[in-house]
Amino acid sequence: MSQTLIDMKNVSFQYEYTQVLKNISLKVEEGDFLAILGPNGSGKSTLLKLLLGLLKPMTGEVQLFGQTNETFHNREWIGYVSQKSNAFNSGFPATVEEVVKSGLTKKIGLFKRMPKDVNSKVIAALSSVGMEQFLTRNIGQLSGGQQQRVFIARALISDPKVLILDEPTVGIDHENVQSFYDMLAKLNEEQNKTIILVTHDVDTVSNRISHVACLNQTIHFHGFKKEFDTISQTQLDNWYGHSVRKIH
Amino acid sequence: MIEAILNYEFLQNAFISGLIIGVIAPLLGVFIVVRRMSLIADALSHVTLAGIAGSLYLSQSFSALILLNPIYLGIVAAVSGSILIERLRRLYKHYEELAIPIIMSAGIGLTAIFVSLASGFNTDLMSYLFGSVSAVSRQDLWVVVSIAIVVIIFIFLFFKEMFVLAFDEEYAHASGLPAKWIHFLFMLVVALVIAASMRIVGILLVSSLITLPVAASMRIAKGFKQTIIYSILFGEAAVIIGLISAYYLNLAPGGTIVVTSIIILLIVILVKKLLLKTNAKERGAVK
Numbered sequence: 001m002s003q004t005l006i007d008m009k010n011v012s013f014q015y016e017y018t019q020v021l022k023n024i025s026l027k028v029e030e031g032d033f034l035a036i037l038g039p040n041g042s043g044k045s046t047l048l049k050l051l052l053g054l055l056k057p058m059t060g061e062v063q064l065f066g067q068t069n070e071t072f073h074n075r076e077w078i079g080y081v082s083q084k085s086n087a088f089n090s091g092f093p094a095t096v097e098e099v100v101k102s103g104l105t106k107k108i109g110l111f112k113r114m115p116k117d118v119n120s121k122v123i124a125a126l127s128s129v130g131m132e133q134f135l136t137r138n139i140g141q142l143s144g145g146q147q148q149r150v151f152i153a154r155a156l157i158s159d160p161k162v163l164i165l166d167e168p169t170v171g172i173d174h175e176n177v178q179s180f181y182d183m184l185a186k187l188n189e190e191q192n193k194t195i196i197l198v199t200h201d202v203d204t205v206s207n208r209i210s211h212v213a214c215l216n217q218t219i220h221f222h223g224f225k226k227e228f229d230t231i232s233q234t235q236l237d238n239w240y241g242h243s244v245r246k247i248h
Numbered sequence: 249m250i251e252a253i254l255n256y257e258f259l260q261n262a263f264i265s266g267l268i269i270g271v272i273a274p275l276l277g278v279f280i281v282v283r284r285m286s287l288i289a290d291a292l293s294h295v296t297l298a299g300i301a302g303s304l305y306l307s308q309s310f311s312a313l314i315l316l317n318p319i320y321l322g323i324v325a326a327v328s329g330s331i332l333i334e335r336l337r338r339l340y341k342h343y344e345e346l347a348i349p350i351i352m353s354a355g356i357g358l359t360a361i362f363v364s365l366a367s368g369f370n371t372d373l374m375s376y377l378f379g380s381v382s383a384v385s386r387q388d389l390w391v392v393v394s395i396a397i398v399v400i401i402f403i404f405l406f407f408k409e410m411f412v413l414a415f416d417e418e419y420a421h422a423s424g425l426p427a428k429w430i431h432f433l434f435m436l437v438v439a440l441v442i443a444a445s446m447r448i449v450g451i452l453l454v455s456s457l458i459t460l461p462v463a464a465s466m467r468i469a470k471g472f473k474q475t476i477i478y479s480i481l482f483g484e485a486a487v488i489i490g491l492i493s494a495y496y497l498n499l500a501p502g503g504t505i506v507v508t509s510i511i512i513l514l515i516v517i518l519v520k521k522l523l524l525k526t527n528a529k530e531r532g533a534v535k
Contacts, residue, residue: 052422075424082418092282092415095471102415105408106423114408138470154419 002030004066005162005194006051011060013046020046022218024060028196030161033188035205036198038215039243044198047215048166051196052080065161076107079155081148083166090140096150097135100125103154125153128191129183144171145180156187163187165197169204181206202236202244216240249492259495261384262448265392266487266501269445269457272399274465274483276441277458278476279434281466282414289455291348292329292442294355297451299325300376301362308366318376319391319443326439329355334435379450379502381494388447395444402437406430411472448487450502457483460509464516482512 006028013021020043028034038044049055050062053069064072100122101114108114115121126132129149139147148168155163168184169177185208187193199205205212205225212228214221220239221231236244253259280289303321307313329351336347363373375383403410409430413420420427445454465478490505497504 053424054421080419080422082416082422089282089284091466093466093469093472093475094411094415098411098472099415102408102412105412106425108408110409110426111405136470 004028005030005064006196007063007066008050009061009063011050011057011062013043013050013055013058015046020217021050024215024219026213026219026222028162028194030194031188031192032211033185033195033209034197034211034213035209036196036213036215037200037202037205037244038198039200039240042200042216042240044200044215045166048164048198051164052078076158077161079103079158079160079163081151081155081163081165081168083168083170090147092140094139095135096126096131096137096139096142097122099139099150100153100157103157107158121157122153125157126150128156128187129153143173145173145176148172148180149183152183152187156193160193162194162196165195167199168197169199169201177204178206181208184208200244202246214239249495252495257386258382258384261386261389262381262501263491265384265389265444266448266491267484268392268396269441269448270484270487271480272396272441273445273454273457274461274479275403275476276399276438277462277483278465278472278479279410279414280438281459281462286455286459287345287348288333289438289442289458291333291352291355292326292439293446293451293454294352294359295329296322296326296355296439296443296446296454297376298355298358298362299323300446300451301359301366301373304372305362305366317385317387317391319388319447322446323391323440323443325355326443327436330435330439334432374500375450376446377450377452377502378500379446379448379453379494379505381491381501384447392444392447395440399437399441402433406433410434448491448501449505450500453502453506456506456509457486460506460513461486464509464513467516467520482509482516486512 004027006026008024008026011021011024012019024047036044036047046055050057051064053062053064053072053075056069062069065074065077101118103125104114104118104121123132123135126135129152131146131149131153134142134146134150139150142150148171152163152165169180172180184195184197188195205228207225209225211223212221212225213219214228214236216239221228233246236246253263280286299321300318302325303316303318306321307316307318333347333351336350337344340346409420409425412423412425413427413430417427441458442454445457449457461479461482462475464482465475469475469478486505486509490508491501493499493508494501494504
């Protein structure tokens with residue numbers, strides 16, 4: 001039986017006077033490949049921060065690997081890939097190798113040095129995203145999609161059980177989106193990584209995904225991708241007010 | 249020159265502290281520049297000046313304090329300035345750069361008050377503004393050595409965390425690193441380096457030794473470690489050439505060091521441009 005890795009129970013959150021999330025209950029099982037679909041302002045960034053333990057819910061509870069956020073200390077089990085566009089300045093003088101290596105920082109811990117086999121780990125992480133030939137390049141010289149892959153390798157190097165990606169397809173050319181999802185699906189199937197990605201763009205929700213959750217302040221739907229495909233446009237309009245369009 | 253250094257203690261002081269600062273200023277400078285904090289260094293140096301002016305005023309008015317080395321109050325001012333900047337940056341979350349003019353003007357304002365209270369300290373203050381070859385005492389040198397040890401230990405202990413923090417702050421927080429603490433320590437260390445550097449390059453030019461070698465290095469370096477190595481090499485070159493010419497031409501070393509750094513920067517920019525052009529031509533020829 002698969003284990004429940006993330007369990008949000010009746011979570012609500014508000015900033016000053018604005019309610020951002022209402023009664024969110026969401027379970028993510030081991031091996032899921034989940035897309036959380038939400039337009040701007042749906043509360044998806046807040047949801048991610050709650051998942052990562054950067055924010056505490058006002059009511060309700062977030063359980064990670066069966067522990068509450070306060071007692072959960074194996075933060076390296078969760079690999080986070082931030083939205084590329086606002087994460088770093090592209091002129092930063094670092095090689096791909098240095099960036100991927102930095103993903104081990106938390107796992108190694110304060111005051112300790114990089115282990116001796118770090119180079120083989122870097123290569124392994126880069127090959128799982130198909131980027132091993134870019135090892136010595138400066139990160140700023142890569143395209144948006146390639147940078148995104150490097151950031152995934154940075155998350156993979158600490159061997160997380162869950163990968164959380166914030167708007168991973170932003171900045172990737174449309175024709176490369178499919179191969180990007182193929183790469184994620186491979187990580188999901190071959191390395192048994194549970195993957196959660198957040199996106200505002202229903203078009204990019206690929207067939208490689210297993211589950212979909214529809215978020216707009218609350219979870220309107222959470223189920224298999226096949227079930228999601230049967231949801232009518234009228235229903236989506238009800239939830240999102242015309243901001244999410246299915247194209248068929 | 250070497251003979252003079254061997255013979256005169258003041259020259260030894262100036263050269264040894266210059267060589268040390270040539271390492272630690274660009275070393276921290278790499279982190280400061282990539283985190284887009286260059287102007288913070290500038291603001292802190294002006295606060296340090298207020299501490300120095302205050303100390304000079306105190307030793308002028310109270311004979312008991314006549315032997316007080318201004319560097320100590322300078323350090324206190326720089327460290328308090330760095331804490332205040334952080335406070336202000338948090339207070340004005342969406343206008344973080346506002347902290348810089350606030351702190352900078354506070355520093356200059358206080359300096360002006362101390363200077364007029366003391367009815368001018370002329371040469372002494374000038375040497376703090378633009379640096380001096382002759383004014384570095386043994387005590388100053390020991391302060392520089394101690395600060396350098398603190399800086400090296402800090403970088404050694406927190407190098408990987410500092411890299412993550414510089415490269416991607418959001419990721420640093422998300423992965424559960426004690427980012428706030430490390431940043432706070434970093435600000436303190438920056439304040440110390442500024443206080444250490446001012447004797448040689450002068451308060452007004454401290455930030456140039458922190459930023460110019462890094463600016464040159466970033467044009468040609470591949471990766472982060474290389475950026476650090478080139479920055480230190482350029483910093484050392486500027487300090488050595490600058491101090492020697494300051495000694496022989498009887499100029500303020502702050503001026504000669506900074507002008508040397510700028511010449512190095514220009515050469516690097518030009519050479520890089522030429523290389524890019526010839527590369528492009530070669531590629532064109534192959535086609």
